[in-house]
Amino acid sequence: MKLTLALAQLNTRLGEVDSNLEKHLAFVREARQAGAELILFPELSLTGYVLQDIASAVARRPSAGDPVFKSLLEASREIDMVVGFVEEDRRYRNYIAAAYLSGGEVLHIHRKVYLPTYGIFDEKRYFAAGDSFRAFETRFGRVGMLICEDFWHASSPYCLWMDGADLMFFTSASPGRGITDEILGSAKWVETVNQTYAGLFTTFVAHTNKVGFEDGLNFFGGSTVFDPDGRLVSQAPYNDEGLTLAELDLSQIRRTRARLPVLRDERLDLTVKELSRVLGKGV
Amino acid sequence: MNIDLSINSDLVRTLLTKFIHSEITRTGLTRAVIGISGGIDSALVAFLAVEALGAENVLGVRMPYKSSSQDSLDHAQLVIDALRMPSLTIPITEMADGLIAKFPDISNMRKGNIMARCRMVTLYDQSEAFRGLVVGTGNKTEIMLGYSTLYGDGAYALNPIGDLYKAQVRQLSRAMGVPQPIIDKAPSADLWAGQTDEQELGFTYEEADRLLYLLVDQRYTPGECIEAGFAQNFVDTVVKRIRRNHFKRVMPVVAKITTRTPGYDFLYLRDWGT
Incomplete structure (x- = not known):
């Protein structure tokens, strides 16, 4: 089975959801025309990243009752999609969230668990943290989603792996830093981490990152797809907006795992036992 | 302790031209105004801005005071000619002397600040006339040391090189073809005859870059830098300058x-809604 995936590496207008929605729909049309079955937008793709006090003004509840999601859900009858947005819950807490839309339905929402609040990041000041990592079924197989800082914690993809995810979709608004080497220092790290997870977990790992500037912060793009052997399937350019297609041969998962059965041999019970012991000791 | 100030010039060039283009066009404008002093910083910024926006969209302004050296004017002209950009020469002597003449005992420091602020007034006036944003030319070494005039050369809408140390400015300038005499000469604010930055600061940019890289970028403590061989006096001076001049790096209280x-x-953010 093959999956044609579109990495939508877009720039956003900060806090201008209607304008960003229009761009999403244009990317969706382009992806459809190119034969893509799933399109992956970056973190906070509907709003822009450094929202600060804009956050509550652009927060929404992802259902057909919301005019923005109504358009996206309509479009999802033609193509599955992952979009980034600020989710408001019933008690007015705001989360950085990614929604998987398919066939006019919201299949799953992941709320970012790890909110970086250091260096150039200040997310905890503005957002509530999610509290789960859950895989979910799609027409392409079982999927797990993480948002940016989530995947800097190795336990996050591990949980998704143990929950059955064979396709991992990561979204980021990752600013570039480090100008000495061939590529941006932060870009190199993101790629190394993505490739490592693909190889260690013998899964597909697709990642989309935003591009453009927000008050001098530059988001570097460079979106990637790695296969279960850790091989690069496709990569979008650095710093340029655009759509990049990747063809995923999903049967590679079987071939890789026949060669390297680390999933079969994984001792979840042992992991849980040891972590429970560590937790019990209050370490 | 690894001090590596080298940069990937191609990467930085791409990022900074994209930055200039993005920050100017998102405001609805397409043009830039740059004070061209004849020094390396403003030359590099002009090269970057022309690459980002097209020469016809970048106005280079020479603003000599009566004591400015002919070299400065000539070197500024080298940049303007190399880039084939529109330019103006607007002397600030009359404007600055209107104030300076009222104080016969005025210090060089005060005169220098008045000149820097006259240039700011001139550039912001051209900003409106040319419909372009004022692009700043202060580098990271100057910004960290506070070697600038508040609301003078420190006033601008955007600054592409404010996160590059002087050595990195030199490297990128070489890569972009800034005229050699400008790269080779001693940095000077040219506020009075024979002034050089390094003489006034009391240390070289090369030393300052290396120490700032450790203190700022790599988060070494002053003590660790002294242990590594930097002179205590020098470290103390730089640390004090960083703290004392922090007001120049933040909005007023x-x-x-x-x-x-x-x-x-x-x-x-400033970029709110764009």
Whole structure:
């Protein structure tokens, strides 16, 4: 089975959801025309990243009752999609969230668990943290989603792996830093981490990152797809907006795992036992 | 302790031209105004801006005072000619002397600040006339040391090189083809005859870059830098300069007395809505 995936590496207008929605729909049309079955937008793709006090003004509840999601859900009858947005819950807490839309339905929402609040990041000041990592079924197989800082914690993809995810979709608004080497220092790290997870977990790992500037912060793009052997399937350019297609041969998962059965041999019970012991000791 | 100030010039060139293009066009404008002093910083910024916006969209302004050296004017002209950009020469002597003449005992420091602020007034006037944003030319070494005039050369809409140390400015300037005499000459604010930055600061940019890289970028403590061989006096001077001049790197202080105050809990990026 093959999956044609579109990495939508877009720039956003900060806090201008209607304008960003229009761009999403244009990317969706382009992806459809190119034969893509799933399109992956970056973190906070509907709003822009450094929202600060804009956050509550652009927060929404992802259902057909919301005019923005109504358009996206309509479009999802033609193509599955992952979009980034600020989710408001019933008690007015705001989360950085990614929604998987398919066939006019919201299949799953992941709320970012790890909110970086250091260096150039200040997310905890503005957002509530999610509290789960859950895989979910799609027409392409079982999927797990993480948002940016989530995947800097190795336990996050591990949980998704143990929950059955064979396709991992990561979204980021990752600013570039480090100008000495061939590529941006932060870009190199993101790629190394993505490739490592693909190889260690013998899964597909697709990642989309935003591009453009927000008050001098530059988001570097460079979106990637790695296969279960850790091989690069496709990569979008650095710093340029655009759509990049990747063809995923999903049967590679079987071939890789026949060669390297680390999933079969994984001792979840042992992991849980040891972590429970560590937790019990209050370490 | 690894001090590596080298940069990937191609990468930095791409990022900075994209930055200039993005930050100017998102405001609805397409043009830039740059004061061209004849020094390396403004030359590099002009090269970057022309690459980002096209030569016809970048106005280079020479603003000599009567004591400015002919070299400065000539070197500024080298940049303007190399880039084939529109330019103006607007002497600030009359404007500055209107104030300076009122104080016969005025210090060089005060005169220098007045000149820097006259240039700011001139550039912001051209900003409106040319419909372009003023692009700043201060580098990271100057910004960290506070070697600038508040609301003078420190006033601008955007700055592409404010996160590059002087050595990195030199490397990128070589890569972009800034004329050699400008790269080779001793850096000078040219506020009075024979002035050089390094003489006035009391240390070289090369030393300052290396120390700042450790203190700022790599978060070494002053003590660790002294242990590594930097002279205690020099480290103390730089640390003191960084702290004493921090006011130049932040917005002015507002007394917070209501429930919501700009700068404290009314927080939006400059790029809000764009």
